[in-house]
Amino acid sequence: MQFNVINVFGLTYVVGALVEDDFPGGMYINAEKPTRSIRYTPYQNEKLIIISGDHHKTGQGESTDKHYQNLQTYAENTFKVKEFVYRWSAQDYSTLDKVPFIGYLTDSNRNILVATGFRKWGMTHSHVAALLFRDLILDKENPYETLYVPSRFVTDPSVKRVIQTNVDVAKHLVKGKLKKPTKKVDDLKNEEGAIVQVDGKRCGAYKDKNGKLFLVDSTCTHMGCEVKWNSGEKTWDCPCHGSRFAINGDVVEGPAERPLKQVQEGDL
Numbered sequence: 001m002q003f004n005v006i007n008v009f010g011l012t013y014v015v016g017a018l019v020e021d022d023f024p025g026g027m028y029i030n031a032e033k034p035t036r037s038i039r040y041t042p043y044q045n046e047k048l049i050i051i052s053g054d055h056h057k058t059g060q061g062e063s064t065d066k067h068y069q070n071l072q073t074y075a076e077n078t079f080k081v082k083e084f085v086y087r088w089s090a091q092d093y094s095t096l097d098k099v100p101f102i103g104y105l106t107d108s109n110r111n112i113l114v115a116t117g118f119r120k121w122g123m124t125h126s127h128v129a130a131l132l133f134r135d136l137i138l139d140k141e142n143p144y145e146t147l148y149v150p151s152r153f154v155t156d157p158s159v160k161r162v163i164q165t166n167v168d169v170a171k172h173l174v175k176g177k178l179k180k181p182t183k184k185v186d187d188l189k190n191e192e193g194a195i196v197q198v199d200g201k202r203c204g205a206y207k208d209k210n211g212k213l214f215l216v217d218s219t220c221t222h223m224g225c226e227v228k229w230n231s232g233e234k235t236w237d238c239p240c241h242g243s244r245f246a247i248n249g250d251v252v253e254g255p256a257e258r259p260l261k262q263v264q265e266g267d268l
């Protein structure tokens with residue numbers, strides 16, 4: 001029986017800072033909430049301190065800029081920060097039983113190998129995947145083959161999580177359609193995006209730094225949920241299954257395969 005379901009685990013934020021402190025090396029994760037992890041990487045003869053955390057489901061939660069601010073405040077309270085050099089966010093995937101899929105995509109097709117659902121533990125599981133793939137290709141026994149097999153069926157808590165996930169999708173599908181936009185295109189400042197009302201219809205609008213307007217249909221092309229503006233990354237994010245789109249509607253990340261429809265003000 002095949003039960004290959006993958007969930008979008010959500011967005012996690014990262015900042016890279018140069019600090020005056022002497023970082024001792026190693027990698028750390030706190031036990032309390034909110035979760036923060038700290039490590040470093042060599043950077044121009046210095047140590048760049050990498051701090052990550054502030055996870056939330058894609059397309060859900062508060063202003064995404066706020067998450068970077070939270071991490072920067074944490075960094076400043078923990079180190080003597082000289083400069084923030086980088087910031088980025090990453091979208092992670094999880095399986096329903098939280099154990100990655102590593103192995104043959106299906107029982108019957110032994111030509112495609114898959115490694116996914118690392119749930120933020122990519123540095124560890126990429127090594128596990130490499131060793132397991134090596135053994136599968138060479139037809140050698142590996143004690144972890146059955147643990148990670150993508151075609152496994154785990155009834156609990158998988159079934160419960162399938163139901164919870166679908167309830168969450170339904171909730172966002174309905175909520176997104178009912179919520180009336182309060183902004184109009186003229187209300188937007190440059191480099192601001194929002195769901196707006198244009199001639200009575202919902203649209204995603206963004207004005208670039210020169211005031212050029214980008215208007216897209218705010219209905220996700222995957223299964224019809226309403227996308228939300230991500231101010232930190234300047235993308236349109238779908239709260240249902242995590243698809244993400246650029247300001248002109250192009251797909252940044254699936255499962256959606258088609259871009260958001262571009263809209264001209266006169267079309268409406």
Ligand code: FES
Nearest residue numbers: 220222223238241
């Ligand atoms: S409806 Fe599924 S990702 Fe948007």
